[in-house]
Amino acid sequence: MSMMEDILENQMIERIAKNFLKAPHKINEIHETDAELIKVGNGYDHYLAITTDVLVEEIASGLYDDPYLIGWMLAVVNFSDLAAVGADLLGLLISVNHPPDISEKFIEKLTEGISAACRQLNTFVLGGDTNQAKELFLSGCAVGLVPQKSTITRIGAKPGDRLYLTAPAGLGSIFAFLQIAGQNSQLPGSFYRPIARIGEGKIIREFANCCMDTSDGVIHTVDTLMRLNRCQFVLDDDWEQVLHPMVLQVSKAQHLPPWLALAGVHGEFELCFTISCDKEESFLQEAAKMDWKPLPIGEITAGTGVSIRTGKRLVPVDSTSIRNLSELAGSEPKAYIRKLLEIGHNIDI
Amino acid sequence: MSMMEDILENQMIERIAKNFLKAPHKINEIHETDAELIKVGNGYDHYLAITTDVLVEEIASGLYDDPYLIGWMLAVVNFSDLAAVGADLLGLLISVNHPPDISEKFIEKLTEGISAACRQLNTFVLGGDTNQAKELFLSGCAVGLVPQKSTITRIGAKPGDRLYLTAPAGLGSIFAFLQIAGQNSQLPGSFYRPIARIGEGKIIREFANCCMDTSDGVIHTVDTLMRLNRCQFVLDDDWEQVLHPMVLQVSKAQHLPPWLALAGVHGEFELCFTISCDKEESFLQEAAKMDWKPLPIGEITAGTGVSIRTGKRLVPVDSTSIRNLSELAGSEPKAYIRKLLEIGHNIDI
CATH class of the missing domain: 3.90.650.10 (PurM-like C-terminal domain)
Structure with missing residues (x-):
């Protein structure tokens, strides 16, 4: 897979990944899928599809400045990885990390965006986490199921x-x-x-x-x-x-x-x-x-x-x-x- | 659950969660579990247990300054939520978000810590994400299975x-x-x-x-x-x-x-x-x-x-x-x- 190494982003991914052992129940190799495909147990005919994506650069650069759009995109960037492996959605976990002085209105719009993107796909926020941070950033983790025969x-x-x-x-x-x-x-x-x-x-x-x-x-x-x-x-x-x-x-x-x-x-x-x-x-x-x-x-x-x-x-x-x-x-x-x-x-x- | 509202942290959680609909296939209510318990399909006798936790305040405050410990803790904070619901582990997704000038040695020690904490529990990093950010922060998402009869x-x-x-x-x-x-x-x-x-x-x-x-x-x-x-x-x-x-x-x-x-x-x-x-x-x-x-x-x-x-x-x-x-x-x-x-x-x- 040496052609992949010409891409600088992949070099950082390799640097992080090289210390990790390959999980025997993971179907895909690194780079081969948008979401990870995991065997979840004997006798169950679906793979778990799971992915994590963080919104930080898009917020820091001013690319996303509208809280509704930021919330909407948190759901979309994660669910889109599941779409690419043909998954049925189970839902989304979120982590909202915000400066102490964030306004109630900002949080309100942000969560409206997340909620609307979920409703549009008939899916749900399953849970999450919140912390204080210097800069605003959001992390998401989307999870779904793929029939093994349709990988x-x-x-x-x-x-x-x-x-x-x-x-x-x-x-x-x-x-x-x-x-x-x-x-x-x-x-x-x-x-x-x-x-x-x-x-x-x-x-x-x-x-x-x-x-x-x-x-x-x-x-x-x-x-x-x-x-x-x-x-x-x-x-x-x-x-x-x-x-x-x-x-x-x-x-x-x-x-x-x-x-x-x-x-x-x-x-x-x-x-x-x-x-x-x-x-x-x-x-x-x-x-x-x-x-x-x-x-x-x-x-x-x-x-x-x-x-x-x-x-x-x-x-x-x-x-x-x-x-x-x-x-x-x-x-x-x-x-x-x-x-x-x-x-x-x-x-x- | 009004006694829960005396706790300030819970007020922020409620503010974020109030716009979200309850997923019909989620077993637990908010606050009732350390990890979310999700029904994954008809005929499968396990719940999916899933949780997300971010390390940011611990790093910003200087509480965790050793990269090996930071990596170790990223795995532990997430897996511990699965331990509390009695889950068998499937693994961990990670997101490493770092300033542009982070050293190779720091990344090396960080990933060694994550890897060691996984090996200690016979489990694996399943995948992840990396971004540039002003401050170092890590997010994790741990996933496992719980027999429905032993919830x-x-x-x-x-x-x-x-x-x-x-x-x-x-x-x-x-x-x-x-x-x-x-x-x-x-x-x-x-x-x-x-x-x-x-x-x-x-x-x-x-x-x-x-x-x-x-x-x-x-x-x-x-x-x-x-x-x-x-x-x-x-x-x-x-x-x-x-x-x-x-x-x-x-x-x-x-x-x-x-x-x-x-x-x-x-x-x-x-x-x-x-x-x-x-x-x-x-x-x-x-x-x-x-x-x-x-x-x-x-x-x-x-x-x-x-x-x-x-x-x-x-x-x-x-x-x-x-x-x-x-x-x-x-x-x-x-x-x-x-x-x-x-x-x-x-x-x-």
Whole structure:
């Protein structure tokens, strides 16, 4: 798995993980799934799916400043990892860590956001913890169940597969761009309100070869799938289809290359998956039953790397550099955006 | 449950929890268990036991400054909640959130501590998350299984029960006292290295009426059990038995009333439980099979409140004030200790 080590974030993960023994009842290896899959006992035909995610950088950088959105996102970032393994939800544990002077109103809005995101998925907060801290941060742990016979991981893509998203993408990057640039005042409060694709995940687990959420943006996601599966991931340049209408509108107004909205490290929590051609028709029929229209965005070919097909040309995208930008820029979001724009303007798409 | 509302910490918990709906598949009500008990599906005869705990105040205050101890404690604080519901362990999820300039050596020692605490209990780190943050903090989520027929909660104590600890207590308070007072230089590194009582918990769940861990110290624990069960909890003043030998030694050297080591908000992660007299003999026989000698520390009587029996006198302990001290002192551990000592010297035990 040496291709994974080119990514700086993975080096820190390896540094932390190297002292830990692999649990014999854990199904997946490190990096292979969005959530951990755990065998819970003899005779039970489901795996436990479990994940933990903390909101701290997003709050410290000012990316999330509305308490309702912070609460909403705590639920979504955790549940989306469960969606990517096709889990049925059991619920969420939360930890609210706050400065002593936090207002009652802030707490009220924060918990309203968590509660609304849970209700939207017919699930629940199961319990939690609270502490005082210098800076506000929230941690979550989402738990669910996956039928053993329908296990899906990030592994399984092969040349010839079609590449899909659950819905048009790019809102995560555009939201982050406007928020960090201080140009968010005209936006409606609901501009960025992603949904964990739990229902879609349960169909995907039955038909797809691999799946991962776009929590870190589409390019980051296909880059990881590319490294794990050692195939080439080719995106179509049909931006009118691939990108959310608001993304097209803002990109035009801001003179940004539209594809760059797929490259920012802040995503929109769609699911990204590959599917064999022979299963495509029955998959789409099943999706139609829940009024869902999966979005084809490209294909898997032999080779490695991430490319964009524009007309007859295949333009390689340096997804290693794009992914390592966020580590190199540290916690300075404006420096990150400046460097990303440089990369964007230098690629001829 | 109005007696619970006299405790300031519970008021914050209620403020956070009031917007959340109760999950229909959750067995316990809020405050009733150390870990949440979740029904995981039809036909499966175990509950999922799950809990989350964050280390942040302990690090910020300087209480934990050794990275190995920080890692060790992250595992223990989470697993101890599972011990109190008698769970078999599935493992631990962790999130390591660190300043950008953290050293490789610090991370190495931290993960060694987590790993050692897991190995000691034959369990595993299942997965995790890492982020950059202004201050170091760690979150954990421990998960396990409890046979449905052997469910134990904090509810069930009744007058006539005997009160037990898994082992002598007080080390948590004494460690905190010496650490905050800067008098820790003579202590061996292993002075404070608590163990989650998983094996003991599995016996306790078969015999006891209620159980809770002493993560916040013995007085805090019996105060909570007292409020939830509306009985009087009477502690014996046999300090030579109840307190760890090191606690007796340090209390004497520092001229501290020995019982005060039970009153600090930093505990030692023993289990505190009550047991009916008619089950005591078979319980002790079962414990002896694992070379464990449970420690009787008092009894449950009619009425409410926490008292200490000293000779023929029953001295009431104002456990409400003791518990609210830590909220009132905010994040100033020296002010907390000063106020606790005032209370201690004013009680005639």
